[in-house]
Amino acid sequence: MELNEVLSEDIIDLNLKGTTKDEILHELSQHLYDNGYISDVDQFVKDIYVRESLGITGAGNHIAIPHGKSSVVKKITIAIGRSDHYVEWESYDDQPVNLFFLFCVSDDEGFAQNHMRLLAKLAGKIGNDDLCEELQNAKTPAEVIEILTRD
Template sequence: MNIFSLLNEKTVLPDLKAKNKAEILDRMISSLEDMVSDNELKEIREAVFERERIMSTGVGKGLAIPHGKASGITQTYAAFAILNEPVDYEAIDSEPVNMVFLLVGPQASNNLHIKMLSRISRLMNNSEFRERLRSCSTAKEIIEAFKKEEHVSLNS
């Protein structure tokens, strides 16, 4: 499964305006509403916020990777946002976050979930790639950047 294939123009938010972590998560989870039922969306919201209560998913370098597993969904969903202004996210490096990658999957698919989190982390750890993403102004450009970067990383 490719990361870029989980994203679409409704789930990529190239200029997200948010005041705090809760607003970021709410907006990103809401971007999935056309793909899941109201009940599934509620379960996703509960799973992501519960995971965030356990420990912040602000991984440093201006990036957060909120994630969760919900028993009511049968496939993996993702959303990506570039914030128009950095937001305090209680990241491990205490720096504000300006990019957020949301990943949610079925409760039963632990291996895939961990593999996808690892792949997102590896891609997003590349500072040149993060800069390319910041230079994108549309959802389409961001998805294309992920597609190219994944292709390069899989072939190197």
């Protein structure tokens, strides 16, 4: 599974309003629900918090990669959000976050390999400081997808 197979403009929001971790997770989850990727926002958010309790999802560089591994997932994707303000988040560099990649994956064991492959591909991309800066300055969801899927 490749990033271009799971990214979609309809679940990229470059104007997130939430000011807390909980508000951000709910806002992105609502986009997933509204576009048919999950069947229950509250259960999905509960499942995100189960994963959050296992370890830090702030990757540094003002980026967080929370995971929603849940039985309410209907289709694998990654919701992407950016805010014009920083949000407190547990992070490896102890910095707040304003760019969020919410993994939306089924808790079915058969999907674990795809999840890990997607995570590795995304991690490779966001490890590049120049690419992170491009993502911070992207003007449209289409531009975000282009940045993340180029070779």
